[in-house]
Amino acid sequence: MHPILKDIRLISFDLDGTLIDSVPDLAAAVDKVLEELDLPPAGEVKVTRWVGNGAQKLVERALTDALGEPPEVESLEAGHRRFLYHYGRDPGARTRLYPGVCEALDALQAGGRILTLVTNKPYAFIEPILAQFGLERHFALCLGGDSLPQKKPDPAPLLHVAAHFDLPPSTCLMVGDSRHDIAAGRAAGFRTLAVPYGYNHGEPVQNSLPDALIETLKELV
Numbered sequence: 001m002h003p004i005l006k007d008i009r010l011i012s013f014d015l016d017g018t019l020i021d022s023v024p025d026l027a028a029a030v031d032k033v034l035e036e037l038d039l040p041p042a043g044e045v046k047v048t049r050w051v052g053n054g055a056q057k058l059v060e061r062a063l064t065d066a067l068g069e070p071p072e073v074e075s076l077e078a079g080h081r082r083f084l085y086h087y088g089r090d091p092g093a094r095t096r097l098y099p100g101v102c103e104a105l106d107a108l109q110a111g112g113r114i115l116t117l118v119t120n121k122p123y124a125f126i127e128p129i130l131a132q133f134g135l136e137r138h139f140a141l142c143l144g145g146d147s148l149p150q151k152k153p154d155p156a157p158l159l160h161v162a163a164h165f166d167l168p169p170s171t172c173l174m175v176g177d178s179r180h181d182i183a184a185g186r187a188a189g190f191r192t193l194a195v196p197y198g199y200n201h202g203e204p205v206q207n208s209l210p211d212a213l214i215e216t217l218k219e220l221v
Ligand SMILES: O=C(O)COP(=O)(O)O
Pocket: 014, 015, 016, 017, 051, 052, 053, 054, 055, 058, 118, 119, 120, 121, 122, 145, 152, 178
């Protein structure tokens, strides 16, 4: 067992870039939106740097890049709607689990810890993706980026989770791939653990000074 788990009763996992490599499907949906607008495709390398602040922000970054200036409000809203449509058709088609995810979730759950999911991804996509990998039974509570008025890096989703289970934040751990996970965790009073293989706007997540860093989730258990 990793030493950071001592006294930890609840763990909140980030989804994109932590449990799943979702960029192939996110990039495909972004590129469909751009294609409908006769704009050039963005591709996976750019999308990897844009993931992390939810679907609308992803579309805004893609449109800004393609247009050379921020989109009008109406174009952004339309692009966001088209993105949700395209991504929602099969959100897990080319998405893969990272190594060690199943083993870690199984072992942590068997060890009696409460597992929760706190992602900035829209809530509607969580269940189909978890179900595709047989992971839905692991999580006692899932929050999407649109579940509350605030999303990570705001601490509100994590504070909501801790309060829901009536636990002090100091007994909770946030596990994520980006500076938004570490900032939210720290602001909520959670302990923080980072994985380096995900998406962090092209910056090493170590720069956010998490309490600990592991190479894969296998190291947790
Ligand atoms: O949808 C996003 O932008 C990122 O989602 P995440 O919070 O699961 O990394």
